[in-house]
Amino acid sequence: MTITPPALSVFEALESEVRSYCRGWPAVFDRAQGSHMYDEDGHTYLDFFAGAGSLNYGHNNPVLKRALIDYIERDGVTHGLDMSTTAKRAFLESFQNNILRPRDLPYKVMFPGPTGTNAVEAALKLARKVKGRESIVSFTNAFHGMSLGSLAVTGNAFKRAGAGIPLVHGTPMPFDNYFDGTVEDFLWFERLLEDQGSGLNKPAAVIVETVQGEGGINVARPEWLRALAELCERQDMLLIVDDIQMGCGRTGAFFSFEEAGITPDIVTVSKSISGYGMPMSLALFKPELDIWEPGEHNGTFRGNNPAFVTAAATLDTYWADGQMEKQTLARGEQVEQALRAICEEQSGAHFRGRGLVWGIEFEDKPRASAxxxxxxxxxxxxxxxxxxxxxxxxxxxxxISPEDLDEGLRTLARAVRETA
Structure with missing residues (x-):
């Protein structure tokens, strides 16, 4: 397919230089359906990015679209702050019946704002409030958001530098296999916690991604996560799992930590929780941690009622019978086989992942961009x-259908060969 870069004058003239994805994909997109996007010149693209994980159920999913249109056409509440609405009630009941109760999870639900970083900020604030301590431990190559509190527990130097001020009250520790198996898990972390001369302030909480998405698709082993949960309990620290990108079924189970058999104290969820790509986030926490005073944490857009509608429709459609998890794992096996073949053919390429999140790492680093x-x-x-x-x-x-998945994997293999 030959693509002529579009005239982007209005974007270049008016939009900030901070824009990112549009630089790698120089097209003006007009429509999207399922796993395909279409630009205004009629080109078709197979989408293996899914809104950075915000579109787990595809673009303009017809079931969710119908629910949304029906709600809007009957003049359902659009903006409701944190008032009680029928849309919110329907979502909470669906979330309880389809997600929390079948997994025996006791969580209270908080709507902290529309984005993932809102959920992380709320989680950090609550952990500090509960424990009366400031320090939060995060992990190497972590990514938790772009607001200041989230950046303080993010590892990427480029993103941290954008803060413009010192980022404090966060301490990084090695993620799983950071030392390629040469160092015992949590040896450094636990030694610092127990040594009165270490200089480490007692943390209120530890925040972790079970699979680091922005960090390079680094997959934590279930046994590592279990050991981390045990360490947190032993040392009186809360365990926060950031499931913003890896939750909502991305790794197979609805929550990415289910495979490890742990129950975090706090969980952050966003991206695909609305099902339709609309802004929505949750902070989930054990009932005994719910010590908020009314209004102590709020936000104008924490009650996105159209997102409640599509979220409830998503849970009722895809998570009531357990088939979504089985399908995702089957599609994941399809991806794994294709990536294994690519990496066997290409020296200096390695793959890793879980469910339907995968990555190919290139020893020749610029090749990934190529x-x-x-x-x-x-x-x-x-x-x-x-x-x-x-x-x-x-x-x-x-x-995604097996046929579209296979087509995309063949295209990826071609792109890898042609950049060798």
Missing amino acids: VCKRAFELGLLVETSGPESEVVKLLPALT
Whole structure:
């Protein structure tokens, strides 16, 4: 497919230089359906990015779209602050019946604002309030958001530098396999906690991603996560799992920590929780941690009622019978087989992932960007991740057909070959 870069004068003239994705995908997109996007010149693209994980059920999912249109047409409440509405009640009941109760999870639900970083900020604030301590431990190559509190527990130097001020009250520790198996898990962390001369302030909480998405698709082992949960309990620290990108079924189970058999104290959820790509986030926490005073944490857009509607429809449609998890794991096996073949053919390429989040890391780091560029030219949308953008990241919709998945993987293989 030959693509002529569009005239982007209005974007270049008026939009900030901070824009990012549009630079790698120089097209003006007009429509989207399922796993495909269409630009205004009629080109078709297979989407293996899914709104950075915000579109797990595809673009303009017809079931969710119908629920949304019906709600809007009957003049359902659009903006409701944190008032009680029928849309919120329907979501809470669906979330309890389809997600929390079947997993025996006791969580209270908080609506902290429309984005993932709002949920992280609320989680950090609550942990500090509960424990009466300031310090939060995070992990190498973590990413938790772009507001100041979230950046303080983010590892990426480039993103941290954008804060413009010192980022404090966060302490990084090595993520799983950071030392390639040469150092015992949590040896450094636990030694610092127990040594009165270490200088480490007693943390209120530890925040972790079970799979680091922006960090390069780094997958934590279940046994590592269990050991972390045990360490937190032993040392009187809360465990926060950031499930913003890896939750809502991305790794197979609804929550990415289910495989490890742990129950975090606090969980942050966003991206695909609305099901339709609309802004929505949750902070979930054990009932005994719910010590907020009314209005102590609020926000104008924490009650996105149209998002409640599509979220409830998503849970009732895809999470009532357990089939979504089985399908995702089957699609994941399809991806794994294709990536294994690519990496066996290409020296200096390695793959890793879970469910439907995968990455190919290139020892020749700039090659990942070249692969993404060539993939775009061939009609496939993929992005890079990792501290040096050395990983090609795959996030196809969970609802993608086996045929579309196979087509995208063939296109990816071609892009890798043609950039060798």
